[in-house]
Amino acid sequence: MPELPEVETVRRSLEPHMVGSRVVEVEARAVKLREGIRPADWHRRLLGTRVTALERRGKYLIAKGERAAALFHLGMSGRMVLRRPAEPRAPHTHLVLRFDHGIEVRFIDPRRFGVAVVLDLDRLDAHPGLARLGPDPLGGDVEGALQAAGRSRSPIRSVLLDQTVLAGIGNIYANEALSRAGISPLRRASAIAPRRVRALAEAIRAVLTEALEAGGTTLRDGGFVSAEGDGGYFAVKLEVYGRAGEPCLRCGGTIVRRALTGRSVFYCPRCQR
Template sequence: MPELPEVEGVARELQQRLQQRRVIGVRIYRPRLVAPQSVATVVAGMQGAVFTEVGRRGKHLLLHLDNAHTLLVHLRMAGRFLYLAPDAPLPKFTHAVFDLDNDRRLVFQDQRHFAIMRLAPTAALFQLEELRHLAPEPLGPDFTLDYLQRTLAGTRRPIKEVLLDQTRVAGLGNIYAAEVLFAVGLHPLTPANLVSKSKVKDLWKTIRVLLEAAIEAGTTLDVNPENITGQYFGAAFAEALLVYDREGEPCIRCETPIARIRQGQRSTYFCPRCQRPRAGMGRQTAK
């Protein structure tokens, strides 16, 4: 699933292409994309409106319109936008098309059928269920060291699970959580309230540094390899990942093979030596 850096990259690309563009036609081919709203409601709310700004909150794209409404988009596993000429054939799994006033159309495609769109009054945007419980942004002013210390101190859940909890840290996902924990030397099963103050400080700094580096690199990994212009993203940052999806490969620090365990429904990658478990923490068999 695209995480904060990937969604931020898409938001910036959309901002460049959509700002001050008027929507002159809307077609929704998959009603469940906008449910529980009706297709007619979304079409009526967007027809004739002008895109004013594209932003992001957590893993959600926010496409603001000049009619005091905002289109919220969650890409989920495979949602993506394509910016196409009007005579270009629509790709398979096209769920929505927005015709623009510059002889282009914005096409939304989702092979996995998990993506969602919501059209809401901008003034009530953050009352939506998708946004109302989100934690502070890791790169925003509210994500302070004190906030992270209080957040971790208040739960015994494994640190990896806490980092993935969008009500604790907004936008962080499986890939970057694994990389952050490796960078600071924390085992993913460490109870959050047992993380030392010095490690929390390292964690806070590393989250910000890693996310900023990923945004700068413009990565989307292989989850969604094409950007909105239909060109392939570079994989430079993906190649820089040190533990994620590298099971069995030697650790760059100690050459111990990278291990993988299951946490919930996700795979977790770590170095058994550089990220030793705390005494008495319990063990989980690597797979």
């Protein structure tokens, strides 16, 4: 599932091709995603529009136009790719935006947990996905956000996945940041000392920054690619995620996997308390 570094990687690869360019053709299939796609909306409100900005908020991408904005979320398996019109379309291509320079942006989502909707500019901030987003871990006050959530009796991993606390963290980087900070993903948020909260804030920023520099994480089963089709290289630096049964890189003990609200946690029980 694409998280902040992957979505930001996609944003950076799309930006030079979208911002300042005009949408001259729209092909939209009426598919049921988590949200979207209503073809009439795309034709009526996005066709002919020049994109003025491509922004990221948490895991959402927002292409702002002159009259309306397109809001995207890649869900579990979504991709946004740049292609020439003659290039064959991947299965599950639900939306194609052709720009005045001839390149297409295609939205592909096999598992259909994504979002691709058109919104009025003045309705954007009220969208349920955006309205309650917490600060961005790369620019915002991570420590303050964690302190504010510090009375929660939920396991810290669940707090990190809560997009209203911090926007953009998913299961891979939550597990990795907790590993670096030496904190068990199962520990209650309210039972973490302030000194360790500070260490966790630092670990979150570091792991996301490094992953972004590596172009995101592409796991062995494939999945994430940038808009230009490149995989990311952060997977080689994962300390715990996906490494159940393998030795801990710090102590040589065994990384374990547990289920927690349907999403796995990976950790070293010796190094993470």
